[in-house]
Amino acid sequence: MRETQAIIERVRQASADHQQLDLAVDPALAQLQPGQSLLARPVDAPITGTAASYLREQWIPVDVQTARITVEVPAQPVYAPGTVISLLSPVGCPIPLRPQSRHLLLIAEDTAPTPLIFLARRRLADGVAVTLVLGGQATGYPLELLPPEVEILHGETDWTWPDQVDTLTWADQVIALAPSFAYTDAYGSLFNVISQLRHQDIPDDYVCGLFYWRLACGTGACQACQVSCRGRDLLACVDGPAVDLKKVRL
């Protein structure tokens, strides 16, 4: 992990709940892969003040170009172009991709699908077919912010969606995203459905859950983002955010 500085070049109000920031960054950050994120803090922000100004914020890229990264963050606090940001990166590991995967199923329920967008872009560029299921509050996410080639399905609020069996059978990798307070229930129910469908024969990394606990250190030191797993417990900020649900104690 390294500390670098970035400058906010452009701020776009992406929706009522989100803004997108274009960051001019150190060219080394072009190596960021889907799943990896940044811990950000305005250089001039006082250490005291609002709640948001103390710990670093986890910024998740939605697009990465040479020397430029676009991140999507909540609409508050409002950032201004020209602001200099201190970045710690990379946070986490790239999302593990199954070799020869041709059909990727992404699921987001009750949370914005921001962490899935960069992955979708990269997989589409690799010629992979991508379907995104939006359930619960995720259905309110503006579709124009998603790559147009992504097939969108609208689901219910209980991790079900039309033609669920067909899409799960069709997909050769599933990446799921739930809000942090619902990980156990949400990922548990999804994993049960897939276990039954595949008669317990689930390949490694076939179904991964994304764990975005609120981070304190982001370096693996504080252990606050630990995911209880069979065998060795994992840290979302170092080993994650994607964790094979076969390993997780749900």
Next chain:
Amino acid sequence: MIELTRTGKNALIINNPVMPAAGTVGYDGAAYQHLIDLSKLGALVTNPITWKSRKIARGPRVVPLPSGVLIHTGLPNPGMQQVIKHVAGRWACSPVPVIVHVVATTPPDVERCAAALDGCEGVAAIELGIHEQAAAGDIALMLQAVFDNTQLPVLVQLPLYSAVTLARPAQDAGAEALIVAAPPRGTTRDSETGQLVGGRVYGPWLKAQALRAVGQVSRQVTIPVIGSGGIHSSDDARDFLEAGAAAVQVDTLIWTKPRELEIIARNLGGLEFTRAAGAYADEWEPGMGQTMWQARFGQNDQDDVTPGIPSPPPDHLPR
């Protein structure tokens, strides 16, 4: 050099009064090795370790506060034996003394931890984390459990709100130094879940209370006091030293501004006047060679350096 324990074979001597607090840099500092020059610190303090492994707490673990944060992890750790198995090799190579934080759970478990650490290469001292409800008798029991099993010096981390009461009994029971203090506990509502969450609270606002406790404790005891709580700048750290602390521990600032820990350590460990040159205190010295100077600061100045003859500080430095 600062002697944090009694003089003797196992004395804990540190070169710099600044170190990270327990739970902030992991078990060996590796998480920060690319962000902080660990060799500039006085010591490394490990994450809290228990004899038996502990799982992470359920529910929200990190809750932002106005000017701070509440952390509730349940002190997850793989247990002392696993930590030693996987980390002790790196303790042996640490550039600074390693202080292992042992959670004072029960005397038998503390005994086992102390015995396991005895003879562990690289371990310079044990920091015993005392529970908030502990009484003076509990501290004596815990310390005896350590003394029966190792000759490593023992530092006792006292809870903030009972530090003044427990300081003297801890000294009398044989503590070599006191850490004042462990962050206090608090409760707040988590905005994501709507739940009330209890845990340890951190932030700059804590400094005033910790500083008062350090002042009171250091007047009561003769052993060194290490100040901890709310330190977010070099000036904060100096305040603790002025209040009577021999050294300081920095906590959550490390997560927010990692480099600041190194800057505080450099500032308190060296000469500040070189800051005007954009150099840290320990990066410039009279007589610095031309090649080294140019490598650090460019082509300016120092053209007339005669080898072997110390040169005066550059003109733009305050004298």
